[in-house]
Amino acid sequence: MSSAPITLTVNGTRHTFDGDPTMPLLWYLRDELALTGAKYGCGITSCGSCTVHVDGQPVRACTRRMGSLDGVSVTTIEGLHPTGEHPLQLAWREIDVPQCGFCQPGQIMQAAGLLRNNPKPTDQDIDTAMNNIICRCGTYPRIRAAIKAAAEKRS
Amino acid sequence: MSARDFLPWLAADPSAMADSVLHEATHMVPEHDDTVNAGRRDLVKMLGMGGLLVAAGPLGVRRLEAADRLFGIRGAAESWEPHAYVRIAEDGIVTILCHRSEMGQGIRTTMPMIIADEMEADWSKCRVMQADGDEKKYGSQNTDGSTSIRDFLFKYREAGATVRALLEDAAAKEWAVSADTVKARNGVVVHEFTGRTKAFGALVATARGIAMPAKERVRVKQPAERRWQGRKMTSIDLVPVTTGRATYGADVALPGMMTAVIARPPVWGGKVVSVDDSAALKVAGVERVVRIPETPIPGAYLPLGGVAVVAKNTWAAIKGRDALTITWDHGPNASYDSTAYKATLMESVRKPGQAGRTNGDADAALASASRKLSAEYYVPHLSHAQMEPVAAVARVEGGKVEAWAPTQSPQDARNTLAQYLKVDAANVTVHVTLLGGAFGRKSKPDFICEAAYLAREVGAPVRVQWTREDDLRNSYLHSVAAHHLEAGMDGSGKVTAWLHRSAYPSISATFAPNVPGPGPDELTNGASDIPFDIANMSVEACPAVAHTRIGWYRSVNAIHHGFAIGSFVDELAHAAGKDSVAFLVSLMGKDRQVDLSKAGLVAPASNYGASWTDHPLDSGRARRVLQLAAEKSGWGTSLPRGRGRGVAVHRSFLSYITMVVEVEVLPDGTVLVPRATVAVDAGFVANPDRAKAQMEGALVMAMSNTLYSEISFQQGTVVQSNYRDYQVTRMRAAPRVVDVHLVESEGLPGGIGEPGVPPAGAAIANAIYAATGVRVRELPVGRQLAGWQSKATE
Ligand code: FES
Ligand code: FES
Numbered sequence: 028m029s030s031a032p033i034t035l036t037v038n039g040t041r042h043t044f045d046g047d048p049t050m051p052l053l054w055y056l057r058d059e060l061a062l063t064g065a066k067y068g069c070g071i072t073s074c075g076s077c078t079v080h081v082d083g084q085p086v087r088a089c090t091r092r093m094g095s096l097d098g099v100s101v102t103t104i105e106g107l108h109p110t111g112e113h114p115l116q117l118a119w120r121e122i123d124v125p126q127c128g129f130c131q132p133g134q135i136m137q138a139a140g141l142l143r144n145n146p147k148p149t150d151q152d153i154d155t156a157m158n159n160i161i162c163r164c165g166t167y168p169r170i171r172a173a174i175k176a177a178a179e180k181r182s
Numbered sequence: 183m184s185a186r187d188f189l190p191w192l193a194a195d196p197s198a199m200a201d202s203v204l205h206e207a208t209h210m211v212p213e214h215d216d217t218v219n220a221g222r223r224d225l226v227k228m229l230g231m232g233g234l235l236v237a238a239g240p241l242g243v244r245r246l247e248a249a250d251r252l253f254g255i256r257g258a259a260e261s262w263e264p265h266a267y268v269r270i271a272e273d274g275i276v277t278i279l280c281h282r283s284e285m286g287q288g289i290r291t292t293m294p295m296i297i298a299d300e301m302e303a304d305w306s307k308c309r310v311m312q313a314d315g316d317e318k319k320y321g322s323q324n325t326d327g328s329t330s331i332r333d334f335l336f337k338y339r340e341a342g343a344t345v346r347a348l349l350e351d352a353a354a355k356e357w358a359v360s361a362d363t364v365k366a367r368n369g370v371v372v373h374e375f376t377g378r379t380k381a382f383g384a385l386v387a388t389a390r391g392i393a394m395p396a397k398e399r400v401r402v403k404q405p406a407e408r409r410w411q412g413r414k415m416t417s418i419d420l421v422p423v424t425t426g427r428a429t430y431g432a433d434v435a436l437p438g439m440m441t442a443v444i445a446r447p448p449v450w451g452g453k454v455v456s457v458d459d460s461a462a463l464k465v466a467g468v469e470r471v472v473r474i475p476e477t478p479i480p481g482a483y484l485p486l487g488g489v490a491v492v493a494k495n496t497w498a499a500i501k502g503r504d505a506l507t508i509t510w511d512h513g514p515n516a517s518y519d520s521t522a523y524k525a526t527l528m529e530s531v532r533k534p535g536q537a538g539r540t541n542g543d544a545d546a547a548l549a550s551a552s553r554k555l556s557a558e559y560y561v562p563h564l565s566h567a568q569m570e571p572v573a574a575v576a577r578v579e580g581g582k583v584e585a586w587a588p589t590q591s592p593q594d595a596r597n598t599l600a601q602y603l604k605v606d607a608a609n610v611t612v613h614v615t616l617l618g619g620a621f622g623r624k625s626k627p628d629f630i631c632e633a634a635y636l637a638r639e640v641g642a643p644v645r646v647q648w649t650r651e652d653d654l655r656n657s658y659l660h661s662v663a664a665h666h667l668e669a670g671m672d673g674s675g676k677v678t679a680w681l682h683r684s685a686y687p688s689i690s691a692t693f694a695p696n697v698p699g700p701g702p703d704e705l706t707n708g709a710s711d712i713p714f715d716i717a718n719m720s721v722e723a724c725p726a727v728a729h730t731r732i733g734w735y736r737s738v739n740a741i742h743h744g745f746a747i748g749s750f751v752d753e754l755a756h757a758a759g760k761d762s763v764a765f766l767v768s769l770m771g772k773d774r775q776v777d778l779s780k781a782g783l784v785a786p787a788s789n790y791g792a793s794w795t796d797h798p799l800d801s802g803r804a805r806r807v808l809q810l811a812a813e814k815s816g817w818g819t820s821l822p823r824g825r826g827r828g829v830a831v832h833r834s835f836l837s838y839i840t841m842v843v844e845v846e847v848l849p850d851g852t853v854l855v856p857r858a859t860v861a862v863d864a865g866f867v868a869n870p871d872r873a874k875a876q877m878e879g880a881l882v883m884a885m886s887n888t889l890y891s892e893i894s895f896q897q898g899t900v901v902q903s904n905y906r907d908y909q910v911t912r913m914r915a916a917p918r919v920v921d922v923h924l925v926e927s928e929g930l931p932g933g934i935g936e937p938g939v940p941p942a943g944a945a946i947a948n949a950i951y952a953a954t955g956v957r958v959r960e961l962p963v964g965r966q967l968a969g970w971q972s973k974a975t976e
Contacts, residue, residue: 047466050497058441058495063433064426066618067496068569069650073905076569104426111425120420123871126286126879128423129430129569129618150918157913161905163569163619164286165882166875167916 033097037062038106048094053077055093056103064104064132068161075160078133079103085140104132107139115139118177126164134160138174147178262386264345266319267297267338269311274369274383276303281313281320282330283590284419285617285624286879287935288872289330291417293338295410296868300342300403301349303382304369305410310418315592315612323614324591326625326734327790328835328933331868335931339402347399352389353380361399405928414871419616430618431588432573436643439575440469442636443499443647445506446488446656449898450730451479451513457489461505467498471506472639474632479514481731482693483598485632486656492640496647512898518729520662520894524560527664527726530685530699531558535722538705541782542718547679551670555757557750558667560960561742563893564660566735567908570618571653576633577643578603583610587630588617595627602631603638621736621883626658654908655900658733659893661686664726665746670718675758677769680719682709686742691728699725700739702784708740708834708940710787711778712747713804715771719782730895736880737939740834741887745961748830748944753957762829762948763812773802790836796930797836804831807840807861807925814923815842815859821953824848825856828948832941835933837864841881843945847953851967853889853946855881855917860938862922865929873934874922880938881917886910888943889963 032045037060044055051070056062056079068076070089077088080102107113115135125131134157141148141156148156153174162170261271269277278294290310298308313320321337322329346366353371354361363374370379405412422428447453459471469492476487491502548554574587583605589595592612600607617624633646648656663686670679688704691697700723702710710721735741755765777794779787789797808831811817817827824847831840844857860877867873890909894901902908947958954970 047497047501049501050495054495054497057432058497061435062426063429066430066570067432067647068571069905070500071650071904071906074569074650104424107425111421116424119424120416123417123420123875125417125420125423126288126875127284127569127617127619128286128419128428129616131423132426135424154914159912161569161910161912163567163621163883163886163910165879165911165916167882167911167913168878168918168920169875170913171916171918 033093035096035098036100038101038103044093046093048092050093051089052079052091052093052096052101053088056088062103062105066129066132068130074130075137076130076133078136078160080136080140083143085137104136107136113139114177114181115142115173118173118180122169122173122176124166124169124173126166130160130162130164134162134170138170141174142178142181146181148174262390264348264389265341267341268301268345270382270386272383272386274307274381275309276301276307276382277309277311279311279313279320281323283323283325283592283614283617283620285325285590285620287330287876288417288869289325290419291415292331292869292872293334294418295415296335296338297342299408299410300339301346302366302368307369312614315596315614317593323593324625326590326622328935328937329791332792332836332931332933335866335868340400343402344395344400347395347401348389348392349382349385351392351395351399352385355392356380356385356388411868412866412870415869417872429615430570431575431586431615432570432645432647434575434586434615434645436575436577439643439645440492440494440640441496441499441645441647442490442492442632443496443503443649444474444488444490444632444652445503445508446486446652447476447510447513448655449510449512449518450515452516453511453513454489455509455511458507459489461507462491462502465493465498465502465505467494468502469493470640471502472636474635480692480695483594483626483628483631484602485628485635490632490636492636492644499647500649515729516898518895518898520562523662523729523895524664527662527685528558528560530724530726531664531666531683533724535683535685535724536702537720537784538702538723538787539710539719539721539782539784541716544679544681544718544720547718548668548670548681551679552673553671553757554668555754556666556668557753557959559665559742559746559749561663561745562961563662563730564735564741564887564891565654565657565893565908566619566621566623567654567891567905567910568619568621568623571648571650572624572629573645573647574630574633575643575645576630576637578634578638581605581609583634584613585611585630585634586613586615587627588615588620588624589627589630590617590620590622590625591627594625595630598627599631599634603634622734622738623657626733650905651903654893654902654904658692658731660735660741661689661732661739663739663742665742667746667750669750669754671754671758675760677714677716677754678718680714680716682720682747683722683724684709684743684746685724685726686739687726687728687732689732689734692732698727699723701786703786703788704739706783706787706789707738708743708832709747710783711789711799711833713799713801713833714769715801729898736883737834737936740832740936740940741943744830744832744834744940745888745943745947748832748941749947749959752828752830752944752948752951761818763808763817766808766829766831767805770801770805770808773805775800790933792836797932799833800838803838803863804833807831807838807863810923810925811840811842811859811861814861814921817842824953826949826952826954828945828950828952830941830944830948832937834937834940837862837932837934837937839937839941841938841941841945843881843942843949845946845949845953847950847967847970849971851965851970852915853950853963853967854915855885857919858917858921860920860922861925863925863927864932864934864937865927866931867924867934868931870924873924876934877922877938878917878920881920881942882911884939884942885915885946887939888946888961889915892962892964
């Protein structure tokens with residue numbers, strides 16, 4: 028089952044992977060690289076807890092197979108900002124968004140993708156972009172407020 | 183270096199907001215060593231596990247034991263431990279041991295801020311450490327029942343005040359002055375006359391050698407002296423959480439650790455007949471296939487059993503499990519079907535049940551009432567569906583068991599592990615990680631037992647990872663419930679008779695065989711302990727046998743009690759032609775405080791573990807939160823078509839909460855929540871921002887319970903599998919504004935985490951009625967509102 032090794036960049040560091048090409052990126056990050064910021068919540072793209080960026084766009088790591096990732100650049104929550112001070116991370120702390128916190132890396136990575144493509148999102152843009160990231164603790168009103176606060180600060 | 187040193191969250195630094203470098207990842211890279219012989223692939227023989235049971239009453243398993251042993255100095259080399267919760271090092275760092283589990287309620291901030299405040303510590307020098315499971319030392323660690331603050335506020339205050347007095351005594355001794363002339367202030371002790379100061383750290387050497395302060399010297403702060411209690415504080419784990427460096431259960435890695443994914447019996451009480459694991463063992467990375475013996479039902483906290491695939495990584499374990507071929511004997515619950523069961527429950531509530539509360543003569547009053555109304559309600563099984571599926575890591579070495587787990591109850595985990603593996607509890611250590619949501623699911627240590635069992639069998643540390651499908655299909659579900667209500671009114675619309683019958687499989691059926699249904703004590707979770715002034719009441723529990731594992735889920739029976747009662751009183755208001763708020767105010771009657779154990783409740787009635795003297799039923803508090811929420815919400819002002827407001831008031835976990843929810847119902851039946859107003863009287867609230875966050879979360883969770891979620895059964899098996907078919911609230915429908923008002927009070931604290939859910943469900947249903955004219959009596963709302971515009975004109 029082993030095929031040609033895959034080379035990819037994760038948070039700026041090059042890695043080579045020659046394992047099972049059907050392995051989802053999520054398990055590679057968590058089990059092989061010990062980058063546990065991306066979380067397992069559903070495994071079927073339904074919850075967004077595993078959201079990371081592949082070549083700058085938010086994707087669900089739980090279904091992205093390693094075999095399809097040769098040459099890509101992956102950014103996880105750990106690599107979003109060198110000192111953890113991305114405007115969204117700061118806004119998240121300012122508004123005290125998290126409850127249990129488990130979904131929050133996925134929320135922040137999805138929101139970072141939104142702001143990159145759309146620096147001034149409307150309420151509807153936020154709803155559309157964030158609807159696939161579940162927070163079972165119910166922090167949605169604060170997530171919305173934090174995205175708006177970060178967008179305002181940046182402009 | 184022990185594995186604990188790799189857990190960064192164990193020493194969260196509240197001052198680190200500006201310094202995220204302190205939270206560099208220290209996560210350990212798993213080393214896939216090959217010491218475990220990959221060739222040993224023989225099936226492990228079944229062990230005779232016998233009928234192990236945890237003795238527990240329905241709510242008894244949730245009840246807190248008194249935490250008396252709070253004082254005692256233990257020798258510690260570098261840091262001094264003046265109290266079980268507090269350590270002070272000579273460099274001035276104060277470490278506060280959080281003995282309760284953090285699952286989003288904020289206890290890792292709230293507990294330290296109370297203690298540090300009473301200590302007069304310097305917050306920037308405080309660190310929070312998660313305590314291992316040791317209830318003898320720390321008091322109960324069973325984090326459920328919304329108990330952390332309501333059972334421990336005064337103990338935390340006293341702990342901090344004791345340490346403060348001790349440090350003051352030490353300074354007085356060093357300066358040879360009277361203790362009355364020194365005062366602790368923000369991390370130092372000051373001598374009033376000379377202005378001399380000495381930092382806490384510099385006092386450690388002296389303080390170690392002196393006696394604990396006399397009780398009279400220990401003075402808890404007056405309200406005006408408090409610095410943080412009752413104020414907004416920044417939560418301490420924000421940096422690790424927002425940078426992905428916080429450690430949850432599945433994030434723990436040990437050297438040589440393997441990951442297991444388990445095929446469990448799909449039906450409660452089922453057994454493996456045969457396994458073909460040849461394909462699974464061919465999956466690259468799969469090391470072993472291990473049988474875990476089935477626990478005979480009811481099974482309590484013990485694993486369901488099944489077949490575990492142990493592998494080098496999670497993906498291999500998942501693939502390996504997919505490749506198993508298992509023949510099951512589905513056992514006694516193989517025909518459980520939720521549609522048929524619903525009919526059974528409905529029949530059950532149409533006959534008189536066991537009395538839970540009796541006042542006057544409800545039957546006679548109903549017979550003579552000038553107006554009668556009756557309605558029935560249904561709430562399906564629900565699953566916690568916390569974002570983090572359960573996962574645990576365990577290591578068994580030299581007769582010692584060590585586990586790392588997102589557990590709500592390290593004490594239950596420890597005792598159950600000891601019982602399950604037949605070792606002394608003294609040889610079991612349970613480290614508590616952060617919990618990625620819990621809601622009651624993580625009170626049950628079955629998954630921790632699985633990890634420890636497998637670690638022992640394979641001779642290496644094992645992480646057990648439940649998939650989302652496992653989480654929905656093999657959980658401890660919230661009870662399905664049916665309710666039958668009847669009320670009689672006189673000519674003026676005053677309620678003179680109340681008959682409430684409910685049926686739902688009891689939580690105690692998970693702990694004891696042949697439990698026929700709920701008992702009177704379960705009715706005291708928000709059904710028989712209602713604050714209405716009705717002369718003739720009968721609240722009854724009707725039979726319902728369990729066919730799946732039942733467990734407590736945030737607010738427990740108050741979810742369906744609150745929905746049924748809150749909906750029914752709204753129906754009564756409309757029938758009487760009265761405004762819902764005005765009707766509820768009159769239903770409360772005169773402000774009064776009642777000891778319900780002497781006023782109609784049938785034993786064994788409980789009051790959430792508290793006494794009726796401390797926490798009488800207080801109709802005045804219920805009335806005030808009702809009027810507060812009505813006033814703040816703009817109750818009575820008009821709304822555009824398709825919008826409506828609903829109100830409900832409920833007491834549970836000793837707190838009084840009113841929710842006014844405004845909904846917008848789209849033509850296709852989609853329900854949005856533009857706004858909600860919440861009024862809370864929970865006595866003294868230590869951390870108001872986290873209390874508000876709990877109300878926001880309670881509303882969002884109640885939306886899931888009310889609008890979307892349902893676990894159903896066919897042929898004994900859960901139909902739903904993942905968030906695709908077990909729907910929960912998402913961003914688009916989520917409330918735009920949640921306006922929370924906390925009643926300022928020095929009263930004894932009530933719960934915060936749970937009591938917001940019960941009134942929210944009814945308020946949503948009542949708002950839907952106001953918006954559409956459709957009365958929803960069966961949950962979830964689901965597609966019931968499709969085409970409501972034509973239905974409403976009926
Ligand atoms: S784990 Fe990837 S979307 Fe849920
Ligand atoms: S904060 Fe707990 S799931 Fe979002």
